[in-house]
Amino acid sequence: MSFKVPRGTQDILPGEVEKWQKVEGVMRHLTNVYRYPEIRTPMFESTELFQRGVGDSTDIVQKEMYTFEDRGGRSMTLRPEGTASISRAYVEHKMFGNPDQPVKVSYLGPMFRYERSQKGRYRQFVQFGVEAIGSKDPAIDAEVIELAMRVYQESGLKHLKLVINSLGDQEVRQAHRQALIDHFAPHIGEFCSDCQKRLEQNPLRILDCKVDAENPLTASAPKLTDYLNEESATYFEQVKMYLDALGIDYVVDPNLVRGLDYYNHTTFEIMSTAEGFGAITTLCGGGRYNGLVEEIGGPESPGIGFAMSIERLLLALEAEEVTLDTEDALDLYIVTMDDAAKLKAVEFASSFRARGISADIDYAGRKMKAQMKAANRLEAKYVMVLGSSELEEQAVNIKNMETGDQEKVPFHDVVNYLLTHKQ
Known part of the structure; x- marks a missing residue:
C-alpha cells in the first residue's frame, strides 16, 4: 500500500x-x-x-x-x-x-x-x-x-x-443592511445560490462574493461609508x-x-x-x-x-525574488578511519556540541573519500580526520575547507581552537 x-x-x-x-x-x-x-x-x-x-x-x-x-x-x-x-x-x-x-x-x-x-x-x-x-x-x-x-x-x-x-x-450596520437588501432584492435571482441565501442572513457578504464580483449591481451597491x-x-x-x-x-x-x-x-x-x-x-x-x-x-x-x-x-x-538568509553551515565534519577512531569521534562530537559547535560524523561505514564528499555536500567549515596515528599522537589536523589551510591541534585544545576559528 x-x-x-x-x-x-x-x-x-x-x-x-x-x-x-x-x-x-x-x-x-x-x-x-x-x-x-x-x-x-x-x-x-x-x-x-x-x-x-x-x-x-x-x-x-x-x-x-x-x-x-x-x-x-x-x-x-x-x-x-x-x-x-x-x-x-x-x-x-x-x-x-x-x-x-x-x-x-x-x-x-x-x-x-x-x-x-x-x-x-x-x-x-x-x-x-x-x-x-x-x-x-x-x-x-x-x-x-x-x-x-x-x-x-x-x-x-x-x-x-x-x-x-x-x-x-451596530446602528450603521443595520441601516446599511436594509439598504443592501433593497438594492439587491429585485435582481437577486441573477446571483449565485450562496448570495441568494446571504440576502437575508448577511447581505454585506454579497460584496465579498468571488463568484459575483463582476456583477454591475455589486459595483453600484450602497457604500457603507455613506451610512457612517x-x-x-x-x-x-x-x-x-x-x-x-x-x-x-x-x-x-x-x-x-x-x-x-x-x-x-x-x-x-x-x-x-x-x-x-x-x-x-x-x-x-x-x-x-x-x-x-x-x-x-x-x-x-x-x-x-x-x-x-x-x-x-x-x-x-x-x-519578489527575496532570498532569506538561512545559512546554517556545519562547523565540523569528523572523518574516521576505523572503529577506534569512530569511538573517539563520538566522544569529540559530544564535547563540541556541548559548547555550541555543530558537528557530524559518518554513520554509513563509508570510505574516507566518500566521507570527504559528504563533508563538502554538507558545506562543513572544517574537517578533521581521525585514524590510528592521530590517536597515538593525541593530535589531529584540522582543515579549513574554504582556504584549504590545515593546522595540527592537540586533542586537549581542539574545542578552544574551533571556538576561536568557527566565527
Missing part, C-alpha cells in the same frame, strides 16, 4: 523549513518589541464557539469546518481561525480583570479549513496573528496595522498595499490620523468587508502588488470586533487583531 500526504496538506522538508523558521523569527522578535506575548490554545474547540464567534452566515462555518463528534457525543471542530479561541480564553480565564488593558497576545499555529486546494492555500495552514482585547482606542488599531506591515517589511517584502475601510457600529454616523466617522478619521502620523500609506476601499461576521469599525487587508504573485493578492486581513467577547459570554471588551498565512508570505517572498 502506498501512502501520500492528505490533499490540501504538505510536508515541509529540511531545506525549506529553515525559511519558515526565519520568518517566524521575525514575527517573534516583533511581538516581543510590541509586547504581544504568545498564547497557545487547543487545536479543537466546541463547534458552537465558532458558530457564535465566527458567524453562521460565513463560508467558514457553512462549508469549510472540520467537525466531528467525540466519544462523549459532543460536537467538536478543528479551529478554522484564531480569534474565537483567544476570545474564549480571554473570558474563561477572566483576563478582562487584568489591571492593564488591552490584553495583547500573539499566536502561531496550524488552522484547518476544508476548501479547494490551490497554490498558497491549504486545508491545513499555518497562521500568525495578534489580538488586542479591552480597548476601543483608535491608536491601538493603528498599532496593530503597523505591526502587520512591519512583519512583511522586515521579512524583505517591498511591494505591499494596505487597504482599509470602516464597517461602522458621526461616532463611526470620527473613529475612522482618528484611525487614519494615526496611520498618517506613523507614515503608513493606505487606500480606502468602501467594498472591503472581510469574510467574518464579527468585524465592525476598522477593517483592513494587506496585499502583494508584486508582478506574478497571482490572482489572489491578499496576504493578511484583520479588523475590529467589538461585541465578539459579549457574544461568547464575556463582558463588554472591544478588540482588534489580524491573521496572516505563513504560506502566502513565503510565496510573496518568492515572487
Whole structure:
C-alpha cells in the first residue's frame, strides 16, 4: 500500500523549513518589541464557539469546518481561525480583570479549513496573528496595522498595499443592511445560490462574493461609508490620523468587508502588488470586533487583531525574488578511519556540541573519500580526520575547507581552537 500526504496538506522538508523558521523569527522578535506575548490554545474547540464567534452566515462555518463528534457525543471542530479561541480564553480565564488593558497576545499555529486546494492555500495552514482585547482606542488599531506591515517589511517584502475601510457600529450596520437588501432584492435571482441565501442572513457578504464580483449591481451597491454616523466617522478619521502620523500609506476601499461576521469599525487587508504573485493578492486581513467577547459570554471588551498565512508570505517572498538568509553551515565534519577512531569521534562530537559547535560524523561505514564528499555536500567549515596515528599522537589536523589551510591541534585544545576559528 502506498501512502501520500492528505490533499490540501504538505510536508515541509529540511531545506525549506529553515525559511519558515526565519520568518517566524521575525514575527517573534516583533511581538516581543510590541509586547504581544504568545498564547497557545487547543487545536479543537466546541463547534458552537465558532458558530457564535465566527458567524453562521460565513463560508467558514457553512462549508469549510472540520467537525466531528467525540466519544462523549459532543460536537467538536478543528479551529478554522484564531480569534474565537483567544476570545474564549480571554473570558474563561477572566483576563478582562487584568489591571492593564488591552490584553495583547500573539499566536502561531496550524488552522484547518476544508476548501479547494490551490497554490498558497491549504486545508491545513499555518497562521500568525495578534489580538488586542479591552480597548476601543483608535491608536491601538493603528498599532496593530503597523505591526502587520512591519512583519512583511522586515521579512524583505517591498511591494505591499494596505487597504482599509470602516464597517461602522451596530446602528450603521443595520441601516446599511436594509439598504443592501433593497438594492439587491429585485435582481437577486441573477446571483449565485450562496448570495441568494446571504440576502437575508448577511447581505454585506454579497460584496465579498468571488463568484459575483463582476456583477454591475455589486459595483453600484450602497457604500457603507455613506451610512457612517458621526461616532463611526470620527473613529475612522482618528484611525487614519494615526496611520498618517506613523507614515503608513493606505487606500480606502468602501467594498472591503472581510469574510467574518464579527468585524465592525476598522477593517483592513494587506496585499502583494508584486508582478506574478497571482490572482489572489491578499496576504493578511484583520479588523475590529467589538461585541465578539459579549457574544461568547464575556463582558463588554472591544478588540482588534489580524491573521496572516505563513504560506502566502513565503510565496510573496518568492515572487519578489527575496532570498532569506538561512545559512546554517556545519562547523565540523569528523572523518574516521576505523572503529577506534569512530569511538573517539563520538566522544569529540559530544564535547563540541556541548559548547555550541555543530558537528557530524559518518554513520554509513563509508570510505574516507566518500566521507570527504559528504563533508563538502554538507558545506562543513572544517574537517578533521581521525585514524590510528592521530590517536597515538593525541593530535589531529584540522582543515579549513574554504582556504584549504590545515593546522595540527592537540586533542586537549581542539574545542578552544574551533571556538576561536568557527566565527
